[in-house]
Amino acid sequence: MEKTKSDGLDLPIEKKEKSPISLQIKSWIKAITLPIIALVLCEYLVRTGHIEAYLLPAPSSLWASLVELAQGDLWQHVYTSTWRVFLGFFIGSGLGLLFAIFVGLNKQAEEFLEPSFSAIKSIPSLAWIPLLLLWFGIDETSKIILIAIGAFFPTYTNTVAAIHGVDRKLIEVAQVYRLNYLATVKHVILPAASPGILTGLRNSLSLSWMFMIAAELIAATQGIGYMLSDGRETSRPDIVIIAIILLAVLGKITDQIMKLFETWLLRWRDTVK
Incomplete structure (x- = not known):
């Protein structure tokens, strides 16, 4: 004023x-x-x-190339990559969430599992591909498992950190109200840790797209990663650029969906303020 x-x-x-x-x-x-x-x-x-x-x-x-691809099997490539990402994301982040809650709430479990998970997390994504191809071949299983590995660790790491970062005063308040262990976890710990958990899920979804490309570049006959490889082998930079643009658009759309879900799930924070 x-x-x-x-x-x-x-x-x-x-x-x-x-x-x-x-x-x-x-x-x-x-x-x-x-x-x-x-x-x-x-x-x-x-x-x-x-x-x-x-x-x-x-x-x-690029528009002419996009029209040409759209009249072919472009949408089949987009569909194939998208369902691979979502399936691998749901499997990996779901397991990461379960293990993180178990480790975050149990000191004994943390001492047993955390060192192994920390070591596995340090392995580069491309290092998994030869082993997965040996075990599962070039079918969908190896690709989904690789994407799930990429989605597992961001969810696991962020969830464990979020649970450990819950204010002890909140737990003391739950004890004052004589809430049992499960009620404390459900009504106090998980809601307080939910912002960190959702951040981990968004990071997992982003990494799922990256691991999908790694999987499809090595062994695939369909998908956006296959388009990148095919464009390189046929000296078609237009196909490579269109594939990169598709990845950017799809990644942005899925991240925006997760952001809207996060806003809806954390709507209780506005009422607290």
């Missing part, structure tokens, strides 16, 4: 607040500014010959 002098008096002048719609439009404009600049610059460099088209196609030419 600003003040202005009138007849020796300081009169407040209220600033008009911008509407939520105008703020959202301004936010969208800021968000697309950098991509538009990059596209225009890329188009200029390719059209003027500073970058060879066989290395980086002009953005305007």
Whole structure:
């Protein structure tokens, strides 16, 4: 609120607040500014010959390639990769959540399991692929297991840390109200740890897409990772770029879905405030 002098008096002048719609439009404009600049610059460099088209196609030419792929089996590749990601994510993050709750609430379990999980977590994703191919072949099982491994550890790590980070005063309050162990876990510990748990789930979903690409680049006949490999082998940078854009769009959509789920699940925080 600003003040202005009138007849020796300081009169407040209220600033008009911008509407939520105008703020959202301004936010969208800021968000697309950098991509538009990059596209225009890329188009200029390719059209003027500073970058060879066989290395980086002009953005305007990608639309024709996208239409060509869409008339073929593009959507089958998208569907195949998406269901692999979600199946591996649900298996891996589900197991990670169960083990994390068990370890986070049980000191003995933590002493037995934590050293092994920490060692396994340090193994690079590509190191699993030869072993999984030996055990399960090139079928779907090896790909789903690799994605599940990628989804397991972010959920496990964040959930254990969130449970250990619960304020001890909350547990003391539960003891004052004479809540039993299961009631304390259900009504106090898990709700207090839920922000950290949901952060782990979002990280797991992001890593699931990364592990999916690793799996499909090595052994697959369908999927976005296969498109990347096929584009490289046939010297089609347009296919590679379209696959990368698809990954960015799908990753953003799934992350936004998780963010909306997180907002809905943590709506109780607004009432507390």
